[in-house]
Amino acid sequence: MIAEFGLAALWLAAALAALQLIAGALAVSGRGGELAGVVRPAAVAQGLLALAAFAALIWAFGETDLSVKLVAMNSHSAKPLIYKLAGAWGNHEGSMLLWVTVMGLAGGFVALVERRLPEPTMLATLAGQAFVSLGFYAFLLLASNPFARLDPPAAEGQGLNPLLQDIGLAFHPPTLYVGYVGLSIAFSFAIGALVTRQVNPVFARAMRPWVLGAWVFLTAGITAGSYWAYYELGWGGWWFWDPVENASLMPWLAATALLHSASVLASRDALRAWTVMLGVVAFSMSMVGTFLVRSGILTSVHAFAVDPTRGTFILALLTIYIGGALTLFAIRAGTVAEGKRFAVVSREAALVFNNVMLTAILGIVLFGTLYPLFAEAMGARVSVGPPYFNPMAALFAVPMLIVLMVGPMLRWRRDRFARVRGPAAIAALVAVLGAIGLALWAKGIGALPFIGLALAPALALASLLPLRGRDPRRTPLPVWGMVAAHFGVAVALFGMASESAFSVERLVAARVGETAAVGPWQVTLRGVEPVAGPNWTALRGTMIARYAGGPEHTLQPQARSFWTPPQSTSESALLTRWNGQLYTVFGEETDDGRWQLRLWWKPFAPLIWLGGLIIALGGALALAGRVASDWRRRIAQARIADRQASRQELRAR
Amino acid sequence: MAVNTIKPKHQRLVLLVIALVALIGAALLAAWALRNQASYFYVPSDIAARPPAPDRAVRLGGMVERGSLRQEPDGVTIRFMVGDGKARVPVRFTGIVPSLFVEGSGVVAEGKLGRDGTFIADNLLAKHDERYVPREMRDMTTQQARAVVAQTK
Numbered sequence: 001m002i003a004e005f006g007l008a009a010l011w012l013a014a015a016l017a018a019l020q021l022i023a024g025a026l027a028v029s030g031r032g033g034e035l036a037g038v039v040r041p042a043a044v045a046q047g048l049l050a051l052a053a054f055a056a057l058i059w060a061f062g063e064t065d066l067s068v069k070l071v072a073m074n075s076h077s078a079k080p081l082i083y084k085l086a087g088a089w090g091n092h093e094g095s096m097l098l099w100v101t102v103m104g105l106a107g108g109f110v111a112l113v114e115r116r117l118p119e120p121t122m123l124a125t126l127a128g129q130a131f132v133s134l135g136f137y138a139f140l141l142l143a144s145n146p147f148a149r150l151d152p153p154a155a156e157g158q159g160l161n162p163l164l165q166d167i168g169l170a171f172h173p174p175t176l177y178v179g180y181v182g183l184s185i186a187f188s189f190a191i192g193a194l195v196t197r198q199v200n201p202v203f204a205r206a207m208r209p210w211v212l213g214a215w216v217f218l219t220a221g222i223t224a225g226s227y228w229a230y231y232e233l234g235w236g237g238w239w240f241w242d243p244v245e246n247a248s249l250m251p252w253l254a255a256t257a258l259l260h261s262a263s264v265l266a267s268r269d270a271l272r273a274w275t276v277m278l279g280v281v282a283f284s285m286s287m288v289g290t291f292l293v294r295s296g297i298l299t300s301v302h303a304f305a306v307d308p309t310r311g312t313f314i315l316a317l318l319t320i321y322i323g324g325a326l327t328l329f330a331i332r333a334g335t336v337a338e339g340k341r342f343a344v345v346s347r348e349a350a351l352v353f354n355n356v357m358l359t360a361i362l363g364i365v366l367f368g369t370l371y372p373l374f375a376e377a378m379g380a381r382v383s384v385g386p387p388y389f390n391p392m393a394a395l396f397a398v399p400m401l402i403v404l405m406v407g408p409m410l411r412w413r414r415d416r417f418a419r420v421r422g423p424a425a426i427a428a429l430v431a432v433l434g435a436i437g438l439a440l441w442a443k444g445i446g447a448l449p450f451i452g453l454a455l456a457p458a459l460a461l462a463s464l465l466p467l468r469g470r471d472p473r474r475t476p477l478p479v480w481g482m483v484a485a486h487f488g489v490a491v492a493l494f495g496m497a498s499e500s501a502f503s504v505e506r507l508v509a510a511r512v513g514e515t516a517a518v519g520p521w522q523v524t525l526r527g528v529e530p531v532a533g534p535n536w537t538a539l540r541g542t543m544i545a546r547y548a549g550g551p552e553h554t555l556q557p558q559a560r561s562f563w564t565p566p567q568s569t570s571e572s573a574l575l576t577r578w579n580g581q582l583y584t585v586f587g588e589e590t591d592d593g594r595w596q597l598r599l600w601w602k603p604f605a606p607l608i609w610l611g612g613l614i615i616a617l618g619g620a621l622a623l624a625g626r627v628a629s630d631w632r633r634r635i636a637q638a639r640i641a642d643r644q645a646s647r648q649e650l651r652a653r
Numbered sequence: 654m655a656v657n658t659i660k661p662k663h664q665r666l667v668l669l670v671i672a673l674v675a676l677i678g679a680a681l682l683a684a685w686a687l688r689n690q691a692s693y694f695y696v697p698s699d700i701a702a703r704p705p706a707p708d709r710a711v712r713l714g715g716m717v718e719r720g721s722l723r724q725e726p727d728g729v730t731i732r733f734m735v736g737d738g739k740a741r742v743p744v745r746f747t748g749i750v751p752s753l754f755v756e757g758s759g760v761v762a763e764g765k766l767g768r769d770g771t772f773i774a775d776n777l778l779a780k781h782d783e784r785y786v787p788r789e790m791r792d793m794t795t796q797q798a799r800a801v802v803a804q805t806k
Contacts, residue, residue: 273665339661356671359675359676590729
């Protein structure tokens with residue numbers, strides 16, 4: 001019953017999206033009349049219905065309704081409740097339902113609160129959002145119905161991939177999707193602005209908080225996903241340039257560029273066409289990523305069941321939306337007026353540089369991700385990994401980070417470099433001293449980690465300099481946000497470079513009681529015992545670790561065997577200190593009765609994710625500042641309107 | 654280039670040209686780097702016919718021959734033969750093997766071909782579960798040998 005309710009809600013939501021599209025389109029073309037009033041309520045109702053459908057799916061998973069095919073395929077009655085619930089989106093259909101739910105709710109939220117844009121632009125935006133949603137409703141209802149029944153019901157479910165049975169599943173996908181799909185708002189704003197020829201600072205100011213919100217979630221989602229992959233896979237790496245990771249990184253790069261160019265448009269009325277273009281590109285990258293992952297044309301651990309019809313369907317959606325939006329852009333770009341001018345040394349120019357570099361990195365990542373497809377068309381089977389991505393991305397990231405050190409201190413429109421020479425010299429001095437220190441005391445580290453370690457402290461210092469000479473209590477929140485985000489970049493950079501430069505790995509086969517050294521740690525295997533969970537059994541190694549002769553710490557990594565589906569995972573055990581992380585993995589028994597242990601000491605590795613969180617926090621601060629000032633302005637405007645109304649009333653008497 | 658000596662239209666043109674140059678430069682660099690850095694996929698008969706350069710990262714796919722798996726005294730290094738029915742390549746791997754790695758099943762090894770003809774694997778990709786098969790392995794089953802199909806599927 002619940003499943004049918006969910007399906008009905010989904011069909012209704014799709015119908016409302018159609019209504020929203022038609023009413024919006026008619027209203028924009030001036031033939032809508034009364035229909036214009038329908039658009040906002042339709043958007044809100046559509047979002048709530050999609051949410052109801054999603055809740056129905058979670059309900060079905062929660063009670064393990066095995067007459068629902070999706071539940072039978074992906075769940076199991078013996079699974080802990082949290083993984084039953086989170087398992088609702090740990091599969092293709094469920095994750096697409098999460099996608100349309102986020103999309104519907106985002107559209108509804110915009111319809112509810114956004115009042116800054118001229119009404120026609122707003123209607124065109126909501127119609128655009130409905131147009132995109134409609135395609136994904138069609139995809140869900142026609143090619144991947146999550147509520148399909150199974151007759152007769154299964155006796156028991158097939159279980160969830162054990163790698164997904166982790167608390168990370170509860171946080172990472174929803175967070176990531178809010179960001180990933182939230183960018184659809186930027187896409188729709190761009191469409192709305194192009195259709196009604198309203199590409200101007202008002203558009204940028206209205207769009208900015210929405211992009212910022214999506215970006216905060218995207219940043220947090222990528223950070224969470226990276227940490228999850230790091231501890232769950234047991235491989236000791238935190239970024240693999242896997243197609244799916246790239247699929248989340250590409251929208252992030254585009255959204256980061258969009259945030260910066262939107263601030264130029266909002267503050268200085270420049271970069272009009274470029275900002276609109278990025279609005280289109282950001283969400284297009286989300287859709288391209290979904291296509292790559294869900295069509296199964298690229299191998300990835302995130303590729304759920306592979307079904308060729310789905311790939312074709314998503315490819316058709318891609319062509320319609322991206323092709324359509326780019327065509328609209330091509331037609332209207334000529335009518336977008338030139339923006340204001342700026343000098344070569346100015347805040348705008350620094351932000352243009354940031355945008356070009358981010359876009360170049362985006363191109364590098366996109367090209368590398370798609371290359372195996374091109375190569376396969378030519379008859380060669382290849383894979384592209386870190387040897388390509390790392391140096392190529394760094395080639396553009398390093399100049400960007402250098403400009404980042406001075407960019408925020410430059411004035412809008414026109415500045416002299418001499419004015420920021422002092423701070424720039426200090427940052428350069430820190431970088432040079434860092435490089436000399438590394439050359440002397442850390443010989444033999446790779447070129448990229450060397451650059452990263454030398455740049456990070458200078459960048460951290462430079463990112464704080466915009467606060468210089470400001471009264472902390474009077475500094476606007478968005479400035480704090482910018483400073484925090486840039487500081488977070490420096491922190492993450494330091495973590496990445498340090499992890500890659502100084503990680504020590506040790507692979508040993510040890511008898512119980514034997515000790516192995518890894519970096520400053522002495523790790524002793526104290527015992528091995530079997531343990532059991534609700535749907536798994538495991539061998540657990542107990543290790544005692546001492547840092548440079550200090551106190552003893554206990555770590556208990558496991559080698560787990562799940563029985564539905566039959567699969568093993570290794571549950572790593574981590575020990576975090578202020579200066580790094582000890583990472584332990586428990587392997588198999590060797591032929592002569594020893595136990596395989598894999599140990600890493602990763603100095604300052606946790607800074608990678610701490611930096612990611614600081615970046616997201618910076619975005620959240622900026623968002624809070626923008627929302628607060630909009631709120632104040634709205635109240636002030638209401639008060640002025642009120643006063644004028646009462647004045648007129650008095651005069652009328 | 655002072656602010657007031659340049660027309661807005663020209664500024665737009667200049668920006669466009671800069672962006673295009675940067676992006677085309679990035680694309681050219683990427684194309685060049687990909688030719689050198691992409692890791693090609695080999696099956697044992699490819700390696701026998703035209704072996705890759707010794708320091709080049711490649712991927713080797715095939716079946717782990719039954720009875721060929723040996724563990725070295727250090728307890729963490731294994732040696733085995735990978736075959737495709739026509740040729741066979743010895744492989745050495747140091748690390749914890751994936752759980753579904755067993756003799757007689759398919760494997761994709763990432764690594765380099767050593768000078769002595771032994772493939773030094775940095776990483777082994779085994780069949781994860783019935784829903785996730787490395788793509789090359791899926792292709793190999795149709796392209797290489799029917800016998801392989803029966804075992805991997």
